[in-house]
Amino acid sequence: MLQAFAAGFALSMSLILAIGAQNAFVLRQGLRRAHVGPVIALCCLSEAILIFSGVAGFGVITKAAPWALEVMRWGGAVFLVIYGLRSLRAAFANTEALTTEGGAVQSLRTALITTLILTWANPHVYLDTVGLIGAVSTTYEAGRWFFGAGALSASCVFFCVLGYGARMLAPFFAKPKAWAWLDGFVGITMLILATKLALGA
DSSP, X not given: OHHHHHHHHHHHHHHHTSOOHHHHHHHHHHHHTSSHHHHHHHHHHHHHHHHHHHHTTTHHHHHHOHHHHHHHHHXXXXXXXXXXXXXXXXXXXXXXXXXXXXXXXXXXXXXXXXXXXXXXXXXXXXXXXXXXXXXXXXXXXGGHHHHHHHHHHHHHHHHHHHHHHGGGGTXXXXXXXXXXXXXXXXXXXHHHHHHHHHHTO
């Protein structure tokens, strides 16, 4: 059982380490210290639903309704383009340093809605969690639930480190130029991901 847990942890960590829209958003929230806990909790809850749906065999449904992935693919691409362009605009317009108090702060409702969209509108998350993790879990038969638990643990650990660990970078982002660079990085990342989604890469 421990072997299945460790294998699930390793696979999930290797998948989630890739820079993505969701990761970039969690990092940004962590740097701003804005609704970090709720955002991480929602990310972990979403991962739990997706991973254990895959372990339970939910991948069959996605194969039976490929059109659903197509809708999510184009919807996700459009959203990422809009989000990316907004980040790039902020990169050029931002002249303020990162501070822990004052300034416009995104509402909790907006932060959670953005988290949901960045998570569930990305078809790659279904391929990784429901598809890949779900498929590999079947090789562990009775231990597949431990495999899923390991995969979920990796995701939760990563999000906590990303969200709360970002605070250590706060002094660096006290400089306006550093924050502009982050906004630019996030914007470019979003546009690259949108292109990949549109091309089906």
